[in-house]
Amino acid sequence: MTTQEEVRYDVSDRIAEISLARPPVNALSLALLEQLIAALQRAAADETIRAVVLTSALTHRFSAGLDLRGLLGKPTAEVRRLLDKLYVELVDAQFNLGKPSIATVGGAARGGGMTLAISCDVILAGESATFGYPEIELALVPAIHFVHLPRIVGRHRAFELLFSGRTFGADEAFSLGLVSRIVPDEKVHDEARAMARVFATKSPSAMRLGRTQFLRANDDRRRIAEAVENFCTVAATADAQEGMRAFIEKRSPHE
Numbered sequence: 001m002t003t004q005e006e007v008r009y010d011v012s013d014r015i016a017e018i019s020l021a022r023p024p025v026n027a028l029s030l031a032l033l034e035q036l037i038a039a040l041q042r043a044a045a046d047e048t049i050r051a052v053v054l055t056s057a058l059t060h061r062f063s064a065g066l067d068l069r070g071l072l073g074k075p076t077a078e079v080r081r082l083l084d085k086l087y088v089e090l091v092d093a094q095f096n097l098g099k100p101s102i103a104t105v106g107g108a109a110r111g112g113g114m115t116l117a118i119s120c121d122v123i124l125a126g127e128s129a130t131f132g133y134p135e136i137e138l139a140l141v142p143a144i145h146f147v148h149l150p151r152i153v154g155r156h157r158a159f160e161l162l163f164s165g166r167t168f169g170a171d172e173a174f175s176l177g178l179v180s181r182i183v184p185d186e187k188v189h190d191e192a193r194a195m196a197r198v199f200a201t202k203s204p205s206a207m208r209l210g211r212t213q214f215l216r217a218n219d220d221r222r223r224i225a226e227a228v229e230n231f232c233t234v235a236a237t238a239d240a241q242e243g244m245r246a247f248i249e250k251r252s253p254h255e
Contacts, residue, residue: 005246007035008057009042014050015196016043020116021057023079025064028112033085036116040093040101050200050207053192054120062103062129065111068138068244076232083228086112088143094119095215098208100199104192105129106185115144121211123178124192125170126185131178132167138243139253142239143227147220152177 006029007017018039020026020219043049056062070082094101103120108130117123135142149158153176161168171177181193199207234240246253 004031004135005035006032009039010051011046013193013197014048014200015053015193016046016049016051017055017137017193018043019055019057020063021094023058025061025108026056026058026113027064027067028086028116029067029070030082030085031084037085037089037093037164040090040097042073042173043099044093044097047165047204049099050202050204050245051099051196053104053196054101054116055104055192056106058107060128062105062107062109063113063116064108065113065115065134068248072241072244072248076236079232079235080228085186086115087224087231088221090116090119093220095219097219098211099204100196100207100211102195103129104188105179106188110134111142114142119180120149120193122180124188124195125173125179125182126188127170127182128185129170129177129179129182130167131169131173132165133162134162134165134167136165138247139234139237139239140243141230143231143234146230147223147227148190151220162209 006020006022008021010017018036019069020032022029022032040052043052066082066086071079101120102122102124103117104124105117106129109117110132111134114131114133132143133142145162146180149162153161157176170179170182174182242253
């Protein structure tokens, strides 16, 4: 059985473009994450590639986060396998990329979609892009974001975002330091490629060594294993199972 292509990989002008392509909302399945990690590893191994752009092939959607069907009623070991891909292997693939990565968020980024974006070195947001951590609405916890979000936006603002579950726009994301730049929706892709071309003109050895030093100075990976365990523990609770089931069935959760 052939695995459906959920991630596209294209190269031009020494730039690798990795596009999420899983309609309708780029929900993160095990297959998508495996393909994404493989694409990053492919770009890392190709010495002709000087920069990577992570984008979405879907209009107005970056990623809605984890596919809840991969969590509902599944044994803890299976949930951990999915979380290890998103929390551990993805971060390691980005850490070892050896060249800059740019996320282009041209639509909605939620939960695990935020994890994908923040794993990159730069985030460009379209004017109508929206962001959020809705896990708490499903009786889950955005455990990976406990690791890095307080350092980015401050402890108190991080708590409010993570435990309210509210959606916020590109302007607020920029003011918080979550995104690098806001550009018109129709230009976000072109702007990302223009930035990638600037990075591509730099010395590849200086970029590789400098980026490694930069990432090491800001390395939170040692705390990620705890985040995986925390998420798995909460996902197994009755409240979380009911919250996810209600979301999938498009109804209010039972008390």
